[in-house]
Amino acid sequence: MFNLKFSIMSLRDLLESGANISVTVTLDDLRTILNEAAKGAKPATQEQINEEFLSRKEVLALLKIDSSTLWCWEKTGYIKSYPFGGRKRYRHEDVEAIRTGKKGGRNDR
Template sequence: MESGANIIVAIALEDLRRFHKEVIADTKKELEAQIAEDKGERYLSIKQVCEMLDVDPSTLWRWRKRGYLVPAEVGRRPRYRLSDVRRMLNNGRAAQ
């Protein structure tokens, strides 16, 4: 297909409603899972993360500047999400 081509698709109203409900239900499940994960989130100090990853604080500073492992600011202090540290250990990079 060429981009910009006009295509007409016919779909039954009931199929569209069913699809709509499925999308909403899937999105709701994903959001509920994320909220549950966030509620149970632990935040680690620089020292704790350094011990866990066996790195120097300067390495964490460098990773922060590069966007590799970015902390959250909790009370004006950088705190690292345990889930980000675990994700990094498993996949090699933390989510931003």
């Protein structure tokens, strides 16, 4: 039988070591690993599924700001970006809060 906890620790140790190695995993082992990982994953709520995200260009147009301002806001935590397909996306709800003044100060995070 495949010992998942022992194997994950060994793989984690290998990953942290920075060693240049190849690992071969059987399909059954991969299936077991994915099933175990899925058990620990939190299911998405309906609210998360229905969330709308905006591109950087859409945010710049809606807020009428420069890309450097958006960059600064991200670095200070005023707005948060989320990676999607190698691109940054922003929650429509967050952008609207800034646009309508409901997120006024930098302490309102």
